Amino acid sequence: ETGVTQSPTHLIKTRGQQVTLRCSSQSGHNTVSWYQQALGQGPQFIFQYYREEENGRGNFPPRFSGLQFPNYSSELNVNALELDDSALYLCASSLDQQVPNTEAFFGQGTRLTVV
Amino acid sequence: GENVEQHPSTLSVQEGDSAVIKCTYSDSASNYFPWYKQELGKRPQLIIDIRSNVGEKKDQRIAVTLNKTAKHFSLHITETQPEDSAVYFCAAREDSGTYKYIFGTGTRLKVLA
Numbered sequence: 001e002t003g004v005t006q007s008p009t010h011l012i013k014t015r016g017q018q019v020t021l022r023c024s025s026q027s028g029h030n031t032v033s034w035y036q037q038a039l040g041q042g043p044q045f046i047f048q049y050y051r052e053e054e055n056g057r058g059n060f061p062p063r064f065s066g067l068q069f070p071n072y073s074s075e076l077n078v079n080a081l082e083l084d085d086s087a088l089y090l091c092a093s094s095l096d097q098q099v100p101n102t103e104a105f106f107g108q109g110t111r112l113t114v115v
Numbered sequence: 116g117e118n119v120e121q122h123p124s125t126l127s128v129q130e131g132d133s134a135v136i137k138c139t140y141s142d143s144a145s146n147y148f149p150w151y152k153q154e155l156g157k158r159p160q161l162i163i164d165i166r167s168n169v170g171e172k173k174d175q176r177i178a179v180t181l182n183k184t185a186k187h188f189s190l191h192i193t194e195t196q197p198e199d200s201a202v203y204f205c206a207a208r209e210d211s212g213t214y215k216y217i218f219g220t221g222t223r224l225k226v227l228a
Contacts, residue, residue, distance in 0.1 A: 033215060035216075040221070043216070045217070048215060094214075106158045
């Protein structure tokens with residue numbers, strides 16, 4: 001196991017609702033990235049948090065937002081859910097974004113279904 | 116923008132044969148190229164990686180090659196076994212800014228017993 005834990009593991013929401021997904025990074029890691037993996041696709045970068053600040057964002061609308069806490073755990077919030085938001089959401093933690101060549105460790109993911 | 120193309124999308128091989136998956140990346144700033152294996156419903160797991168200062172790396176039955184000039188890298192699995200069946204993703208990581216991963220679209224490998 002990677003030491004990266006995500007909650008919940010599965011979630012069903014109705015279109016228009018809001019959702020919060022959580023990620024506990026591996027001990028000592030201060031960088032957390034979030035990815036969306038639609039069925040049959042590779043993970044797509046949503047954004048990254050480094051030392052509690054957003055540090056880079058992919059092509060996702062503003063209704064995707066996040067937080068990183070002082071203990072480096074992180075949340076992903078999605079407002080006004082759409083059917084296309086149904087996916088596996090993965091978080092990945094790494095030792096320090098400023099240190100090149102550090103490996104990222106993935107959590108088990110949260111499978112979100114929007115109905 | 117940055118892009119990673121991965122081929123083939125599906126691959127069936129007989130047990131004991133070799134499997135090769137190829138990826139091409141667009142961002143010349145990429146310097147780290149991991150390969151992930153993802154079994155159904157599970158997290159991607161790193162199986163091997165290669166950095167830009169190395170042309171080839173091997174770990175038992177798995178090897179990865181990198182051609183930085185052509186921006187190509189490949190995964191080679193020899194003596195395939197049924198438990199190798201999974202979806203494999205290549206990725207390229209930019210070596211600046213967010214160090215985000217750009218993933219390929221995946222290859223579903225099926226090893227036939």
